[in-house]
Amino acid sequence: MLNPIIAGIDEAGRGALAGPVVAAACVIRSSLIPRKTPCISWSPVRTKRQQGFCLIADSKKLTPEQRESSFLWIKKNCLFGIGMSPADHIDQHGILAATERAMQEAIRSLAQIITPTYLLVDGRDKFWFDYSHTSIIRGDESEACIAAASIVAKVTRDHLMIEASKDFPGFAFHQHKGYGTEDHFRSLEKHGMCSLHRRTFLKNTQLIAHALEEESLPNQNQSTMPTMSSGIVSN
Structure with a gap:
């Protein structure tokens, strides 16, 4: 019987005030790491020949430098697809x-190079997929493929927000990546919202009114998030 092809699914940016939510579907080759590894947050992933290693862990527990290093390893050794939903869709x-x-877009992207037989999805939400699947609370802490997907989603989204910061320098997206930090709120008070902000996430009616007033002025920034093909995969 052939080994099952298990894909981990995770997202990044769900709670941000600006930018897209990005999802990744990732398959780790069975020769590199067992599907489930206890305490994987601190376990190095090695090849059969023990040449090189990286940390496959919940992306929130890694430093930016560790995430970038792990992402490079994943690009060389794993198969993955990426999907995203922009702010206006949210x-x-x-x-x-x-x-x-x-997530569905990420799975379709992955399926262009390999068809998973089962999905492990991070979180408690009951999403609909065309594949058999299980949702696992805090799955990025116990399942290597979910942890890898969390890294792919996080690094991909960070790169997009860094690029967006060039179009909207007043918001410093390269620093907070669109999350609700004090500096971000100060920028909102000063500049109002830009096209990357999620209107439904900003409940302060005075702030929204100010932003809408700013939008009505000439020469308002109309730049959008850098485009990304829904079929990005790596092997």
């Missing part, structure tokens, strides 16, 4: 539907 359909859409 506003129109809600964050749950937008997250599901991004």
